[in-house]
Amino acid sequence: MSASDPKGNFKPQDAPRYDDVLQCMRCGFCLPTCPTYALTGRERSSPRGRVALARAVAEEKLEFTEAVKEEAFFCLDCRACTTACPSGVRAGEVMEICRSQAHAFYPLGKAGKAFREFILRKMLPSPELMETSMLPTRLYQRLGIQWLVRHSKVLKLAPEWMAKAEGMLPDLEKPLRTQLPEVVPARGEKRGRVAFFLGCVMTLMYPGVSRQTVRVLAHQGFDVVTPAQAKCCGAPHLSEGDRETARSLARFNIDLFLSHDVDAIVTDCAGCGAALKEYEEILEEIEDHDRLALFRSKIRDISEFLAEKGLRTEGMRQVKTTVTYHEPCHLCHAQGISSQPREILRRIPGVELREMSESSWCCGSAATWGLKYSEESRQVLERKLGNARQTGAEILVTANPGCQLQLAWGVRETGQKQEVLHLMELLGRAIPD
Numbered sequence: 001m002s003a004s005d006p007k008g009n010f011k012p013q014d015a016p017r018y019d020d021v022l023q024c025m026r027c028g029f030c031l032p033t034c035p036t037y038a039l040t041g042r043e044r045s046s047p048r049g050r051v052a053l054a055r056a057v058a059e060e061k062l063e064f065t066e067a068v069k070e071e072a073f074f075c076l077d078c079r080a081c082t083t084a085c086p087s088g089v090r091a092g093e094v095m096e097i098c099r100s101q102a103h104a105f106y107p108l109g110k111a112g113k114a115f116r117e118f119i120l121r122k123m124l125p126s127p128e129l130m131e132t133s134m135l136p137t138r139l140y141q142r143l144g145i146q147w148l149v150r151h152s153k154v155l156k157l158a159p160e161w162m163a164k165a166e167g168m169l170p171d172l173e174k175p176l177r178t179q180l181p182e183v184v185p186a187r188g189e190k191r192g193r194v195a196f197f198l199g200c201v202m203t204l205m206y207p208g209v210s211r212q213t214v215r216v217l218a219h220q221g222f223d224v225v226t227p228a229q230a231k232c233c234g235a236p237h238l239s240e241g242d243r244e245t246a247r248s249l250a251r252f253n254i255d256l257f258l259s260h261d262v263d264a265i266v267t268d269c270a271g272c273g274a275a276l277k278e279y280e281e282i283l284e285e286i287e288d289h290d291r292l293a294l295f296r297s298k299i300r301d302i303s304e305f306l307a308e309k310g311l312r313t314e315g316m317r318q319v320k321t322t323v324t325y326h327e328p329c330h331l332c333h334a335q336g337i338s339s340q341p342r343e344i345l346r347r348i349p350g351v352e353l354r355e356m357s358e359s360s361w362c363c364g365s366a367a368t369w370g371l372k373y374s375e376e377s378r379q380v381l382e383r384k385l386g387n388a389r390q391t392g393a394e395i396l397v398t399a400n401p402g403c404q405l406q407l408a409w410g411v412r413e414t415g416q417k418q419e420v421l422h423l424m425e426l427l428g429r430a431i432p433d
């Protein structure tokens, strides 16, 4: 086996790069950072073990077995191991790629395949279809059926994942995408023009968060362009091993956003930000490098953008409160953004930040992981909520909708007395109308 013949027992399409698995020197620095290793104590469920499995497949010492498939999906893709690794090994990304291999080696049955393809290839790429698909859920809430369901014993009969998914639902409003003006003008002295990437979960589940993000950007002196045609960033596709659809969404979004003359493309969703920044990598063999680099150079998480530009605090209202901050994995580990949200929090008048232990430890959400592995997810969440509780802070702040759904569900379930907010919702409270 050589670096020039890297596929081994992998299928040729979307195989992990041999160089990437070769870097591991088995030092074990990653082990204490890995939630699935902490849960199981099992080497194969650690970053080092997972990389060893992938390397064995690449070196034709192992077939792509059920065990490799299981580890690919059991990995949270939280990237904590990437932050810890002195050799730059990215075990989470290797496992993400192995998920597409898993679908090639172990194809679903007819019905499962049709369902998967409908969700990933028809529904998620279509903002209209996604909005329509949420209508029954909004009716379920509006007509009081949710109240009846929650106050009866019926959910006890449902599978655990279904009961959790129901319990996680926030109060749904009309999707934001159809309500946001195409351009929201800057307030006060103008500092530039940005495009806002409105994520799918944001528009459908947390329209109030993104409404605040746009309001904050305008208050900070930026014209905000929100292209309503934007499609899903492709993060769910990468996570579910459909790299082909992720690439086609990436190409669409690059064309769309580069057609706007803006200084930056801003997102308030850590998962979207990480996926948008990875377009360069997933398209490197098929797209023009300069366009990819230009697109990549414009992507900013909202906290990264505000910290870079300097938060204007003149005229802000006092928000007298204590907060603690949970770092979304796809912000701190995937994008290296850790100090910026704290910087913003410290600058909001009246806010006292109380650091929690293990702030960058995963909350156990991780796209659909928290539903597939509901018991393990509950254990990971308990650790997080315990750390948040110990701070005594009134508000638990985060910066990613997946974390927000999981944390909000956790505090409701356990009766923990903490409000869960996105950073932009908190900052929005300081901004006068």
Ligand code: SF4
Pocket: 023, 024, 025, 026, 027, 028, 029, 030, 031, 047, 048, 051, 081, 084, 085, 086, 087, 088, 089, 091
């Ligand atoms: S993945 Fe990195 S940190 Fe973990 S054992 Fe290998 S080299 Fe060490």
Ligand code: SF4
Pocket: 033, 034, 035, 036, 037, 045, 046, 047, 050, 074, 075, 076, 077, 078, 079, 080, 081, 082, 091, 092, 093, 095
């Ligand atoms: S990405 Fe997270 S769960 Fe996966 S191996 Fe790394 S630390 Fe463990």
